[in-house]
Amino acid sequence: MYFTLIITLCFNINFLVSQESITKVFIDLNKASAEHKLNIEVFPPQLNTPSIKYFFPKIVPGTYTINNFGRFISDFKAYDSGGNELAVNRIDTNIWEIQNADKLVKITYTAEDTYNSESIPTVFEPTGTCIDSAKIFMLNNFTLTGYFDGYKDFPYTLTITKPIEFYGSTSLNLLSSDNYTDIYSAKNYFELHDNPLMYSIPDTASLMVNNTKVLLSIYSPNKKVTSSYLVKHTQDLFEAQGKYLGGNLPADKYSILVYLSDKPFRSRSAGALEHFSSTTFCYPETSNEEFLQPFRDVVAHEFFHIVTPLGIHSEEIGNFDFINPVMSKHLWLYEGSTEYYSVHAQVKYGLISMGKFFDKIRSKVIVSTLYLNDTLPFTELSKGALDKYKFQYYNVYQKGALINMCLDLYLLELSGGKYGLQNLKKELGEKFGPEKPFNDEELFDIIAAMTYPEIREFFRMYVEGGNKIPYKQFLGYAGIDFYDKKKVMVPVMIGATLELNESGEIKVLEVNEFGKKLNLKKGDLILSVNGFDINAHNFNYAAEYFEKNTKDGDEVTVTVSRGSKGSVSVNKVLKAKTYLVEKEKNSIILPAENPTEKQLMIRKAWLNQ
Ligand SMILES: [Zn+2]
Known part of the structure; x- marks a missing residue:
């Protein structure tokens, strides 16, 4: 009895402490204005300081663009318990300072949507928020909610009041829900910012990929694209991805939020933004048949982000600084291996032919060697991806993927076909995982210790160093010939x-x-x-x-x-x-005419054919 009492008491104290450290956010979608704005109410944690700063992100992970999300916020007010206004200074675009913070009980402000805003530069739509009261709310939380200084790592609750016919699609943890209100929780600001929500009249479908429930939610204004069609025609790809990753994935739920538009996007581009356990995808509204291929391409890449960075990432990502971000040097891993997986999984499980796979690899070789800086060390590109090497960023999808292909082949060669990149990433996921970031400086040594000393040299030469990758050598392990230039017969x-x-x-x-x-x-x-x-x-x-x-x-x-x-x-x-004429072409990749037994064995382990 006594024992039980103690436990109950401790529990209550803990509960009290954690309640006091929660930032509570309230958004009423019913009150969205015709000018595409929402009023936000934020109840801060218990504060004991004379003043407190409230921050909006300058940048969020995955975007590599300074967006200054504070510029969409106006009419910022702070109140004490008597409803009296407290003094507030806007220090810069993204930072507000509130005086007499020990008396603060609530802040309110207006958040404008980014899809329709006149503010320049235009935010790439998958990174922004759409407030269109009668139709759709695509909510990226970092455009709506900030964090109090010192409370970024403390929990949040988010209460959304909604039109009765609207459904909220998200991977955010749902605490409770009824016809009018959804209440979510996030363990910290990173988790809140990383989980977008889409509210609309629902068109949703779902399927299981290993242990992960994948939710697909579509907003197609003229109902030209449907979730049931897309899920049916993407099942093979998801199955291949599930087999490719094998075993348990690091998220129970993964949400694909698709916003289709029947008018041009202000950014004049279309695409997706990855999150740890969701993707926002904005694209012109076409038809089921026309949209299928771009949708498959996005899924093929974005879903693999569930492994990197969710399951394997460095401190720079895990403890992301939203105001002064420090870039990790491992974009070869986050983007490069994700892009490599997206094409490799498809050839390995028979969704594309070996010829088609080599076409994709060849185009990456051509773009990275002829159009981008092929001798810029990849770790430097990574560190400077926001500024100095912004215009080389595209190479993460080209040479970044090729680095991973060569690493895969090298591991298979060294292990006699028994251990490749999939094994390595799986082991890294077990060693680290969503809650345990690695140290940026140590990763290469850790991987070398887990595999072979030769792999350390590989990183030194081709990732830390600016050496051109000898594709001939690495593809040769699998009996694949690579020619820098080769004369071939082509139709004129x-x-x-x-x-x-x-x-x-x-x-x-x-x-x-x-x-x-x-x-x-x-x-x-x-x-x-x-x-x-x-x-x-x-x-x-x-x-x-x-x-x-x-x-x-x-x-x-x-x-x-x-x-x-x-x-x-x-x-x-x-x-x-x-008729056919002779033409010299760059970067030709062809299966060797007389491969050895060993080469065929490596090829089988690599491509499953
Ligand atoms: Zn990506």
Whole structure:
């Protein structure tokens, strides 16, 4: 009896202490204004300081852009228990300082949505918030809620009052719910910021991937895209991802929140933002059939973020500084391995052919070696991804993925096909996990200690160092030949020397043999090939596509604009049968003609074929 009493007492004291340290946020969606604004009420933890600062993030993880989310906040007020206003100074865009903080019981402010805001620079929509009272609320909490100085690591509750017909889709922990109100909890600001919510008339579907319940929630204003169609046609991909990762995943719930728009986005781009256990995806509203491929591409990449960074990350990410962020040097792991997984899982489980896999790898080699800085050490790129090396960031999806492919092949070679990157990442996930970040400086040594000393040298050369990766060597382990340049036979597309200028025009300079067959004329502007509009910007892609999809003897249709000085240009449609010509191409990847037994064994372990 006595014993029980003590326990009860302790429990109550703990409960009291934790209650006092909670930041409580209240949002009433019914009161959203026609100007796309919401009033936010925040009840602070018990404060004992003469003044307190309230911060909004300057930046959030995964974006690599300074967004200054405080700029969407206005009408900031602080109150004591008698309803009297306390003095508040706005120190900068993202920071407010409240006086007499020991008397503070509530702050209120207005948060504007970022999708419709005139504020410049425009926020990439998956990183922002949409407040459209009759239709949809896409809420990224870091645009609505900040944190009190010193209380970033303490718990939050979030109470959302909603229209009765709206459903809230999120991975945030739901404490209680009725027709009008949902109450969520988060163990700290990081968790709150990292879990977006989408409120709308629901179109949701779900499926299990290993132990994780994946929720798909769609907002399609004209009901052109449905969750049931997407889940049905993505099941194979999720199954492959589940098999690829194997075993338990580090989150019970994963939410894919899809916002489709029937008008252009202000950022003029479309895409997704990954979170630890959710993804926000903004895209033009098309149809189920048209949206399927971009949706699959996003899922293939984003879902793998459940492993990195959720399950394996450094202190820089785990204790993210929202005001003065320090970048980790391991983007090769967070983005690079995620991107590699997204293509590797598909070939390994038969969703794409080996040829298609090599096409994807080849394009990454070409982009990273010809168009980006291939000798910039990857750890430096990572540290400077926000500023100094912003324009090299795209390489995390190119060379970042290739580093992981080569690491995978090297591990398989050293282990005789028994241990690859999947084994390594699984072990890293067990060693660290969501609650235990690694030290940025130690990771390479830790991995080398877990695997082979040669792997330390690999990191020194190709991740910390600026050495070009010898793809020939690493692909060679699996009996795959790599040629920097190789002459191959391809169907001829245009048959002329061309000038590609910056305004996008493709102009015929000299007509050669096939061009004569087509009846091309010097000065013609090329408009399309086989119905595919081409310009200087998509020319390389169009030529690759043509060479892949055209056979010797196929008829080619080229549309040109032809005109002479003083006369009106007219469009001409020209036709001729193509034939094969020799062409030197970059970065050719082909299975070796006579692979050894060992190479075939490594290839089998690598690609499952
Ligand atoms: Zn990513």
